[in-house]
Amino acid sequence: MSLTNEIVQQRLTEYFGEAVFNFTAPYGMLTFETPKENNLKVLQFLYDELGFQFLTDVTAVHYPNDKGRELAVVYHLHNLVENIRIRFKVFTDINTPDVFTATRLFESANWQERETYDFYGVNFVGHPNLRRIMNVDEMDYFPQRKEYPVEDQTRRDKDDEMFGRGGDTAFTKDVY
């Protein structure tokens, strides 16, 4: 019998009970949430019991208005045998963005967690080499956090209104 979203959800709830919640399936891809202390246990369970042995992506999302859970770390997993993908999120406070590293389980997490750290400042506890990977080493902020404008701030020759610099940006208007 092939693996389906329902079976995955059932096995997870049997094993973790209340620690996995918010199950949804946008565009048919099973998505759920777990407390951040639990992320490695969930990864290990999915690896051993359900065959999700390919970590496709680790990334993060910044929700500046969600106090206490501003940063979401998202794990995308793929079961190559059954050809089914799932994703789960752990949320963390932006002031203590500490999440356990998945590098012991997946070698590929090394690169992806460095990238997530680089852009969102998620501190992966236990990562062997957590430093910037894409941006210049001298950069002193995490550019994908929403309080930082995407535009280069050194330019003076472009019209601010036309290029979204300064003044009323979406962030200052608090529209999120």
Add this chain to the structure above:
Amino acid sequence: MARPVRFNIHPKKADIHDNIAIADMPEGSQGEGYFATNFEKIVGLARKNSLWPLPFATSCCGIEFMATMAPHYDLARFGAERLGFTPRQCDLLMVMGTISKKMAPVVKQVYLQMAEPRWVMAVGACACSGGIFDTYSVLQGIDQVVPVDVYVPGCPPRPEAIIDGVLRIQDLVHNESLRRRNTPEYKALLNSYGIQ
């Protein structure tokens, strides 16, 4: 069926009359068996028609440059036949494509490794000004790290535009005073980029 053979049987002599560009003679005085002119002009003429470009291609402008070097547009016609792939041999640094802030020290390093006299051409909107990439990660024009002689606009510029840029470089090379690189203005320019 016999294949019509059109080539090489009765080779036609190419008509080279008025069909080859020859560099104009510099100003000077001449007579029977001698010609006298400025050393500067001779050096300018020689340098101008034997530029060694160093391609620094990072994106789509590099593809246009490949077309520029290929037979259809043929940059070799202008004496820039030989691309050097080490900066130490080259006179003309051609930066083609988006330069990220992480790449900026590399561009500068390459520039520093070139021997004087050296010229720089920024090809395309990204190299000139950052182009559409008005973001935190992209250098807003290579003139923030190295002095640029000629800017070629376009996104990407057509090969004709790149050739035009090379011709403008040739004008600069041709008319440059031999002492220009020793002038206080030139030293001040390099100093403003932190280059000694």
